Structure formats: C-alpha cells, structure tokens
Amino acid sequence: MPDCVFCKIVKKELPSSTFYEDEYSIAFLDIKQVSEGHSLVISKKHYENFFDVDPVVLQHIILSVQKVVQRLTKALGIAGMNISTNNGRPGQEVFHLHFHLIPRRAGDNLMMWPATSMSPEVLKIMAERIRKFF
Ligand code: 5GP
C-alpha cells in the first residue's frame, strides 16, 4: 500500500526502532508510548486488520507476538503485558494489521477500558442475540 505508514516502515522507507524481524512480521517501539517499552508487532504484508488477515499468516504472526512478548518482558524486567489490537473505527488509526504490546508495572494505574458491571439477565439477552450468528 503506497500511502501506508507501516508498509513504509517494513520497506525501510521510514525510520523505526525495529528490534525483531522474521518472515512474517517485525516489532518496533510505538512512537507514542502508553508505557515504557510500548511496542508494536506488525505484519510484513499489508492487511487492514484482524478482520481481513489471511488466517494462516495470522497464525505465524501470533506466534511472533508470543516470542516478542517473552523476550520483551525479560528485556524490561517486568512480569505483565497487555496485548491488544484495534480493529476498525473507532479505535484504529493505522489501517495495517498490528498488535500493541503494552508493558505493565505494579501501581501503573493504566486503565485499558472503563468497564461497567452488567446483570446476568442483561448478559443472557446479549448472548442470545450473538449466538444467532454462530
Ligand atoms: P492504532 O491504529 O492501533 O490506534 O494505533 C496505531 C499506533 O501506531 C499508534 O499507537 C501510533 O502511535 C503508532 N504509530 C503511528 N505512526 C507511527 C510511526 O511512524 N512510527 C511508530 N513507531 N509508530 C507509529
């Protein structure tokens, strides 16, 4: 994709702090750090997101995510990591498949999502609606 910022990083047309590369993916530090060491694992090939990625390629990439997480936690000396992926709007800014690796540290007070408790009755109705699509 000519105008895709992550494709440009893969092709080294834009600078990045890439610290890992394999056949299917690369990992580098996010330019905006949610916490110290916040990294992205992205596909080398352009896919918009989780919805359209080839399932076989996805298997390789998720294994790369695991490998990077195992090493990154050691490198940073931490035990916790949030792994997330934004897909579609709202939420996704760069439409090239990527996983956020967000290091967690005790007392960081990072709030990933504000959450609301729901009654079992409401959850039951919601699950019934969703189940029709499986
Ligand atoms: P999302 O699409 O999941 O909302 O976020 C895309 C992420 O890519 C953001 O956290 C943003 O800071 C990061 N990002 C966007 N452009 C660049 C870039 O040129 N270099 C790096 N290292 N990160 C980028």
Ligand code: ZN
């Ligand atoms: Zn791209």
